[in-house]
Structure formats: structure tokens, C-alpha cells
Amino acid sequence: MHGWHGRILRVNLTTGTIREETFSEEEAHKYFGGRGLAIKVLLDGMDPAADPLSPDNLLVMATGPLTSTPAPTGNRYMVVTKSPLTGALSNSNSGGVFPTMMKRTGYDLFVFEGAAVKPVYLYVDERKAELRDAIHLWGLETHQTDDTIRGETAEDVSVACIGPAGEKLALIAAIINDKHRAAARSGVGAVMGSKNLKAVAVRGDLKPKLYDEKAMRAVVREANSQLAADIRAGSTMRIYGTSYVPDVTNEAGVFPTFNFQYGQFEGTPRINGPTLKEHFLVRHGGCYGCPLACARITEVKGEVWGEQYAGAGEGPEYETIGSLGSACGVDNMAAIAKANYLCNELGLDTISTGLTIACAMEMYTKGIVGEEQLGRPLPFGNADGMIAMIRAAARREGFGDEIAEGSWRLASKYGHPEMSITAKKLEFPSYDARGLKGMGLLYATSNIGASHMAGDTAYTELFGVGKKIDGLTYEGKAELTKHFQDIFAIIDAAGLCVFVTLRYAVDTANGYIPIRVTEMINHATGTRYTPDTLLETAERVYNLERLFLVKAGFTRADDTLAQRMFEPMPAGPLKGETFDLHRVLDDYYIARGWDANGIPTRQRLEKLGIAHYA
């Protein structure tokens, strides 16, 4: 096999047995990539209606055929499981070093089933896998866990682990790898916690064979020279990383402010890219082998910004600046960076954590919860309160126990679900759907809930990459959103990073056609995909994921948005703008070949060769 090892490591945590399985080339091509094979594993091996925190849930870590190949940013992996936050699918993506090292163990996928009686971690060293005792690690933060495992295994090990939040089954808990990278969304950390699986540690040097190494190197050379020219020309992503984005979203009135009550934040100049660069940036960082290096290694000096904010780490990225900054009304970059460091150390998703605290702030401001419940005042802009809530949420202490449940459960408990800014109970990324209709449709229909990683149409609706289209129109958005979902599925499944891949391996000027991605996949694996057949393959994966939701009981009624998106934006350039879901949802179902209830039709499934999963 090429691009793949063709091997899955299956770990039964209940019995402590580990076995190796193989998959065929045909399966790898039909159920494309890590994301495709992972959903197949879930559909074959579990009941989608299972309790996500029970031993019946499966947790899959999946690399793609381009992970650990020369493809630029071939350094990503997916965590696929049933989400305890949403009850839908999780497919959470992360980069760093771990995905590359995981692939170099000689396995493409790890599948975890059951639950251990006591805490364990999995150690895989080049096809030698063992479960080790993790009692001494339980309760440790992610950095300490990483360092301890490194000390007792090997210096070049790479670790993905949970912090206290995952152990305490916080529904907004992340899996942190390489200390600063997160497969963050929809509570994947809690699934690890429920299985008593503290960490996965990997090392190795087993690279997959490539089908046509010479052709691959030629495409990679071309891609790298394009990227290098981009960087020399002063690439914004290079200069600021994603922290440049608040400037743009604030200008367009889609920057979440005070829990999405507004779309512009007065404090934006204090929490934008130039502020981060001038006061906090230590150096640029990147995932394994990335030429762009968009990550920011940062430090908050206590003597300058206040000892309560002192710390060091990576970020904040744009999403975190939105969720723990403007959404909470916090205009202090030192506090946002500190909150980010804490989320990584405690193992929390910065997006869901920020928006759940923003929800609590709105409830406090409107007199729905008071100091007696919260244990402190919690108005918008209260950075120290926000930080206290993060610490409390990770250990489920005091009101933190309610923050740990995510905003939908929190707001619903107090009778105000409209204050939860979620789709399928997953908190919104930092783009207001009222100003970006494709994005709103993406949030509403996504199989994982509101996630920018599921098909970020802001690339064209706001940033104008390839072509700028109007974010406020509904025409063509059903097809646009579907296309972006499928393109992102290809990139995820291949094991690539969306940021860089969209810049050099997708023809954005002519409708986002995955030309160079297709070439790289073919050179790596020996497939004969064309961009069209690859898109059809992505559609197969997308439909399998949808079938998981259908079997879990999701219906058309779940393909919706936070109530606030249907109400007029009160101020800014989008004053009066609402989101009208009815204008796009049916068209989207038609574009997908689904019926009016959002269920894939027999006909479409037959065409995709997956009718046996219906």
C-alpha cells in the first residue's frame, strides 16, 4: 500500500487487549482518508444512539494518506467519536507534531473501545503498543502530563492528553497535543476521560511508502516555491498569524461582541494582530514541517501586565480572541492570552469555554444569575472573573460545574436557551452568521454543529480569497456551503491543514477546485482521482457522517441556529440584518440529494455506493 500503512491499532480498554487490524486499498480509496475510515469504523462498530460517555462509544484517532509525507502541512489528524456535548458526531482536527509521529508508529488509525477500570495511557513505539498505568498522571495538567510521560518513555515522544477538564467529564474538554495544540471541539476530551484514557504517546520513524515519489517531490517543490514567494511578499498569515482577523471581522460587523449581541467591539484595537505582535510575540511557531508557521509563541510578562496574567505558551488565535475577548467584552490582550494558556493547560476548548462564560455574563447582566450562584460578580469585561471561571470549570468547582456543561445546558437550565449561541449545542466560531449567509448555513447543517473547520465560507464571503462574493446574499449559498463542506472534508481526510492547503493546493480563483491536492493524493497513494471524483468521494464521507446523525435521532429541526441569529443586528454595518434559514435550507438539501427532512435519499446513497449503511 502507498500513502498508508494499511494498519489500524485497536485498543480495548475494558479488557486491556490491543490488536492490529488491516484495511484494504479499496477501502482506503472508497472511504477516503482518516476522516472517511474513521466514520466507517464508527458506523461498523457502535450504535450511534449510544451514550457518548459510556464504554459503548468509540474514539478514533485518524491520520490521513498525506500525513507524514512531504506534502506541505501533511501534519494533521482527526479525533472522531460521538460528542457528549452535542450528541452528534465529533470530528475534531489538530496539527503540531503528534499527528506526524502517530503516523510514524506504523499505524494510520488508533481505535479505542470500552473503558479502563483505572487510568491508563497508550504508548506506541514503532508498532510496539502497550497500555501503561496512569494513576500518577491523573489530576495533572497537560504540560505536566506531557513532561512526565516524556521522562518515563523517550525524549522524542509526542503526547496527546487530557487535563483535569477531560477527567472531570467537562463537556467542553479538549484533547491537547504537544502542549499547545488542541483537537478542541465538542467535548472529545470528556470521551477520553470517560474511558480513563489519560494520554496517547507516540514515537517512531516508519514513514509510509509513496506511489510516485518523484512526481510527489515535483508537485511539492512547486507548492513550496509558491508558498515561499507568498511569505517573501509579506504574507499576512506570516506576520500576524490568525490574529490579524479581528481587524477584518470587526470592520464587517461580524465580530462577536457581548455574546453575539453586537458585531463590533470598541476594544478591537487592543486585542488585534498588531497588539499581539508588539507586546507579546516571542517568535513564530509552526506545525511539523510547515513553511508558513502561523502559530504565535507568546509570553505575558507579569511585571508589565500584572502577575495574575503572567504566563507563556502559544496563541491566542483569532477564534480565541473572539470567544475569550470580544464575546466576553474583554479588551485586555494579556488576560486573553492567559485565559488561552489556562485552557490549554487544563484541557478546555477555548471557543466553547469563552462562549459559555459570555453566556453566564449575559445572564448576570440581565439579572438571571447573581453573585449567590456565581460566587462573584461577572459583568462583561471582567477579565479576572473570566479567568476564575476557566479554572473552576476545568475542575467543576462551584459555578464552574455549570460552565463545564457548555452554554446550551447552562442557558436552558435558567430558562434562557436564547442566550446560548450554538448550533446543535456547539458554540459558534467568531463569525456572526447574520453577515455571512454561507457561514450561517454551514453552522446550521454541519454534522458537528457550529464549526468553522467544517467548511469556512468566510474565505470567499469575507476575506475574498480567490474571489470576493457578497456575504449578505442568499443566492448560490446552498451550493457554496455544500462545496466548502466537501472541500474541507478532502483536506481533513488527507491529513492536511486548511489554511495552507487553500493557499497553494486548491484553485480558489476558479471556484475552489482541489487540483493540486488531487495530484498529491494520487502521487502518494496511486489512486487515479480527478478533482471531480475526489469531490464525490468527499461527498460519500459527508453522507456517511450524516447517516450517523440520522441514526442518532437528528432531524431537520436540529439543522438550525441560535435564536439570536433570527433577530435583527442592533447596530453597526449590519444593522437590521437577520438570518433567514428558510431561504436556503431546502436548496441545501436538494444540492445534497437529501429529502425535505434532511435525510440522504436511497437514490443518492446508491449512487455513492453506501446504501447498505442506510
Added chain:
Amino acid sequence: MLITVRLLASYRQYLPPAHDEDAGYLHEVSDGARVGEVLAALPIPRGDFYTFLVNGRHATRDQALHEGDLLSVFPAAGGG
């Protein structure tokens, strides 16, 4: 007539000296000037892929500008 120009993200480096980066700067254009002509005269590198908004909203190059409009320009860099 006067409009406000705001150069954002990495385009901040091209701002005329002594202007407030965040507020943008006042820019004299002829009455009825179109977005495209104003963009062509801005101090940003030729050949760059950039995006623009007028008053925070999607705009086209042949759209006419009005007194007091805000023209925001930023490189087409992608999301986050």
C-alpha cells in the same frame, strides 16, 4: 469630497506617516469617484490580492463613493 481610508492587517505598514492606524485617514477624492479608481491610487503593492469593503459591506469596483464613506482594504489572506 472626503472619504476615510482604513488599511488593515499587514497593509497597516503602507499607511501614510503620522496617521492613526486604527482610525484610518481622510482621503480627498473627486466627487462621484468610483471605488476602483480610488483603490488604484492607494499605497499598496501592485499585483497584490486584496479585498475591500465600503462602510463595512461588500462593494464593487464600479460603485460610486459618497462623501464620508469608509473604504477598508486588507489583503485576501484567509480565515482563522
